[in-house]
Each structure stands twice: as C-alpha cells, then as structure tokens.
Amino acid sequence: MEKLTTAEQLNSFIDSYDNFLFDCDGVLWEGSNVFPNVREAMQLLRTKGKRIFFVTNNSTKSREAYLDKFKKLDIEAHLDEIFSSAFATAAYLKNVVNFPADKKVYIVGMSGISEELKAEGIRSFGGVEDDGARSIDDITDDPEVGAVVMGLDVNISYYKYCKAFTFLHNHPERLFLLTNADSTFPTHGTLFPGAGAIASPLITALERKPDAILGKPAQNMLEAILAEYSLDPTKSCMIGDRLDTDIDFGNRGGLTTLCVLTGVTREDKLLSDSNPIKATFYVDSFGDFASLTGSTLPN
CATH class of the missing domain: 3.40.50.1000 (HAD superfamily/HAD-like)
Structure with missing residues (x-):
C-alpha cells in the first residue's frame, strides 16, 4: 500500500x-x-x-436531491453519474425481484428511498409519514405489503420498529432489504450510528438476516x-x-x-x-x- x-x-x-x-x-x-x-x-x-x-x-436523498446538493456546493455532477443505495434498492426491486404491481413497500428511512421507488413505479408508504409520536396499539397487518426496506432514519422510533416487525414476523416470505449496512456515518467532525446500526434491533427481534443489502x-x-x-x-x-x-x-x-x-x-x-x-x-x-x-x- x-x-x-x-x-x-x-x-x-x-x-x-x-x-x-x-x-x-x-x-x-x-x-x-x-x-x-x-x-x-x-x-x-x-x-x-x-x-x-x-x-x-447514503439513502436519505434521491439522485435528484443529490444533484441539487452538488449544485449548491459548486461541484460539477450529472444525474447519470450518481448511484445511491436508494436508487440501487429501487432498481433491485424492479429489475431483479420483478416486484409485483399489486404489492407495496414499507419504508423505515427517509425521503430518498420513497422518491427513488416512485421513480421506478413502485408503491410505498411509511418513511417520513410515520415520523412523530404514534401508538403501537394502532399497528395492524397489511396484506398489500410485499417488502420492508430499511435505511438511515434520523427519526427512528419504536413505532417504526414495531410496524416493520409486524409485517415481517407475520409473513416471513416478505422481502427484508437494507439500503446499506454502514455501522456509522461521518458528520460535523464526528461519527453517528448508520443504517446498519439502525437495522440491528429489527434483525435481532426477527432472528433473521436481510434478504439483500444493496449498498457498498x-x-x-x-x-x-x-x-x-x-x-x-x-x-x-x-x-x-x-x-x-x-x-x-x-x-x-x-x-x-x-x-x-x-x-x-x-x-x-x-x-x-x-x-x-x-x-x-x-x-x-x-x-x-x-x-x-x-x-x-x-x-
């Protein structure tokens, strides 16, 4: 070296x-x-x-959002040069899994995942919609769920864990995907827990590894x-x-x-x-x- x-x-x-x-x-x-x-x-x-x-x-931003960041930081970039784990996840579901049109994805993560799934014509819910205080008593299964995708979520909550757990525990055949398994990510001169660390409690509770990890x-x-x-x-x-x-x-x-x-x-x-x-x-x-x-x- x-x-x-x-x-x-x-x-x-x-x-x-x-x-x-x-x-x-x-x-x-x-x-x-x-x-x-x-x-x-x-x-x-x-x-x-x-x-x-x-x-x-980083799955928190879509490619379009990343392009905006490059512009704001005055670094030349083009959309077809950007590959994020959120984009890779959407492409995997569409092109590898052939995700059924009558199914939808539950997201534990941020807007980048939902935007990339939408761009590929895949229905989703959860994500930022589930931010804030929620009661776990309101959680019920949903027969339309075909997959659970987890990424970095700065608003992670017990409610989100319970909802994802319910979908996967009740139907083990549903896909469990991670956008990436990073244990940490750097920011503001320090390190914070990453998507892999956030996924660990769900992996432990389910006694199940993800079906695929899409990031590096x-x-x-x-x-x-x-x-x-x-x-x-x-x-x-x-x-x-x-x-x-x-x-x-x-x-x-x-x-x-x-x-x-x-x-x-x-x-x-x-x-x-x-x-x-x-x-x-x-x-x-x-x-x-x-x-x-x-x-x-x-x-």
Whole structure:
C-alpha cells in the first residue's frame, strides 16, 4: 500500500486510470463543507477527460436531491453519474425481484428511498409519514405489503420498529432489504450510528438476516455501473474513506482502490497489521491532487 505524497506520484496516478468512482461523504465533503481543493481536483480529472461516478451508501436523498446538493456546493455532477443505495434498492426491486404491481413497500428511512421507488413505479408508504409520536396499539397487518426496506432514519422510533416487525414476523416470505449496512456515518467532525446500526434491533427481534443489502460493499451497484457504461475494471479506481464499504467494494470488483484520510478511516487503522482490508493507495485528502500538483484555481 503506497501513500501518494508528491506531484509526480499524483499525476502518474491520474494518468493510469480512465474511470474514477467516488464516495461522497468523507471524501468530497463533510455535511455542507467541501474539503479544501476538492472542486479543483474534480475539475482536473474532467479536464483530463476522465469519467466520473459518485457511488454513495447514503439513502436519505434521491439522485435528484443529490444533484441539487452538488449544485449548491459548486461541484460539477450529472444525474447519470450518481448511484445511491436508494436508487440501487429501487432498481433491485424492479429489475431483479420483478416486484409485483399489486404489492407495496414499507419504508423505515427517509425521503430518498420513497422518491427513488416512485421513480421506478413502485408503491410505498411509511418513511417520513410515520415520523412523530404514534401508538403501537394502532399497528395492524397489511396484506398489500410485499417488502420492508430499511435505511438511515434520523427519526427512528419504536413505532417504526414495531410496524416493520409486524409485517415481517407475520409473513416471513416478505422481502427484508437494507439500503446499506454502514455501522456509522461521518458528520460535523464526528461519527453517528448508520443504517446498519439502525437495522440491528429489527434483525435481532426477527432472528433473521436481510434478504439483500444493496449498498457498498455489495457488488450490485458496481456490476450495474460497469455494464451500463462498459467500463474496464482494470482502468477504474474507487476512491473512498471507509475500508469496510468503499475499499472492500472496489477490491471485490477488481478495481484499484484509493483511501482518503478525511473521513472515517485514520492512518493508524489503515496501516495496522490487524486490518484485513487494504487499499492499493492512500492519500491525506483528495484535494491533494490539486494542491500538490499546482492545479488550484486562482481566487
């Protein structure tokens, strides 16, 4: 595992690959703060004719909402470059499961999931509709439910757990899907519980694992990207801040991997002998590709 620290190393790295897949949170930004020189580094890749894709486990936003965020943060992005776990979940239900039109999905999560399901013509309920104080005495089964999807939900409640539990416990044949299994996510300079942690109580109560986990490091998103755009894995690089999702995702798919130290992973963990997941390369920050090569834009 090599650390890229010089302009020569960074320029050689860029020239070695045609396609760059990015995680977002912890790599490009934290919350609403873009890391220094990231905009310039992204522009450098585009100037060199590189293809760029954004692959995020965050299911709280739809692709359209993500595109709005890119615009607000003044980072160039296009809708067909964005792949989120919410989009992957909707695509999985439509194209892999062939989800029946007479069934609907109960969501424990936020608006990104419902918006992506709607875009694929899949009926859903729950999600933000179930925010706020509710009585578990009002919970009844619903014969139209065909699946329960869980993602990150900042308004998680016992009511939502009980409702999801009821649908899955009463009918074990119903699908149980996770948008991703991230244990934490970075925000405001710290870490908070992620979608995987939120799903744990339901998994424990049901004594059942999810039927599918759609986010990184699962390969369904990568397989879809590689096939859709005819990408050569050997000429592609996955850039992320998490070893157990981003880097494992790229390693499994035969991509070169680059770990940045602006998010979850710290250098001591990355280099630890006890760490089973190794990146091909690592760098302090993705912005180094601009700052260390003299590619920063004038003020």
